[in-house]
Amino acid sequence: MDNIIVLFIIAELFMIQSIGRAFEILEYIAFNGNFVRLNDIADAVGLKKTTVHNFLHTLKELGYIEQDELTPRYRITYKFQCLYSPDVSLFQIKKELKPVLENLTESTGETSYLAIQMGSYFRHELKCEPNRSVRISLDLGKEYEMTTTAIGKVFLSYSDHLQASLIKFNDENFSQALREETKEIKENGYALDLCQYEADLNCVAVPVFHHRKVIAVVCVSGPAYRFGEKEIQTSLVKMKKLLSNLEKYSVKQV
Numbered sequence: 001m002d003n004i005i006v007l008f009i010i011a012e013l014f015m016i017q018s019i020g021r022a023f024e025i026l027e028y029i030a031f032n033g034n035f036v037r038l039n040d041i042a043d044a045v046g047l048k049k050t051t052v053h054n055f056l057h058t059l060k061e062l063g064y065i066e067q068d069e070l071t072p073r074y075r076i077t078y079k080f081q082c083l084y085s086p087d088v089s090l091f092q093i094k095k096e097l098k099p100v101l102e103n104l105t106e107s108t109g110e111t112s113y114l115a116i117q118m119g120s121y122f123r124h125e126l127k128c129e130p131n132r133s134v135r136i137s138l139d140l141g142k143e144y145e146m147t148t149t150a151i152g153k154v155f156l157s158y159s160d161h162l163q164a165s166l167i168k169f170n171d172e173n174f175s176q177a178l179r180e181e182t183k184e185i186k187e188n189g190y191a192l193d194l195c196q197y198e199a200d201l202n203c204v205a206v207p208v209f210h211h212r213k214v215i216a217v218v219c220v221s222g223p224a225y226r227f228g229e230k231e232i233q234t235s236l237v238k239m240k241k242l243l244s245n246l247e248k249y250s251v252k253q254v
Contacts, residue, residue: 110222150205
């Protein structure tokens with residue numbers, strides 16, 4: 001038993017040390033031109049070249065670094081931006097996007113929403129309803145699942161981790177369909193829910209990016225009998241135009 005405890009402690013210490021070394025390597029790359037050689041990294045962090053190469057290989061496999069096409073130098077990729085917490089608060093996002101929702105509802109005559117991601121769920125933070133007797137009205141503050149709504153599909157399309165967790169617990173047919181749908185959503189820049197979440201309810205949703213990261217989703221929903229293909233396309237054009245006019249945000253991951 002004592003030997004097992006000792007081995008466990010050694011493994012823990014090795015893991016902590018490895019994490020520290022990985023960040024030391026990343027910091028060197030980031031603070032030294034983001035275009036550095038293996039030899040320089042090894043000299044700077046005091047490790048053997050083979051050890052540093054193993055760290056770099058792992059980080060490259062994970063997508064956090066890449067090698068230059070012309071020289072054997074390493075640089076950090078944009079993927080690290082996905083680890084940054086947004087430098088805008090939820091209060092700011094709601095304040096700055098509220099006029100977008102109001103404009104959307106006024107021009108489309110349908111309900112518009114602003115949603116944020118909460119792990120494997122999302123929540124409506126704002127909604128703007130039209131002055132009509134028949135209108136869509138989903139709850140604010142309620143947590144919704146990702147797979148059956150246009151909003152959820154957008155969040156899902158830009159999260160490899162969510163996709164991986166869903167694929168892990170479903171069969172190959174589901175996994176293949178998910179890969180194809182999320183690829184199409186990223187190519188088109190929007191997602192649709194045509195009576196999938198709820199009968200007679202259609203919805204179109206677009207991502208809101210801040211520094212390449214999806215920080216929110218804006219959507220328009222309406223009854224299927226009056227919010228069909230033509231109305232969806234009109235709403236989509238309007239959403240993209242309004243969001244593109246905002247200096248801080250973008251509808252494209254650029």
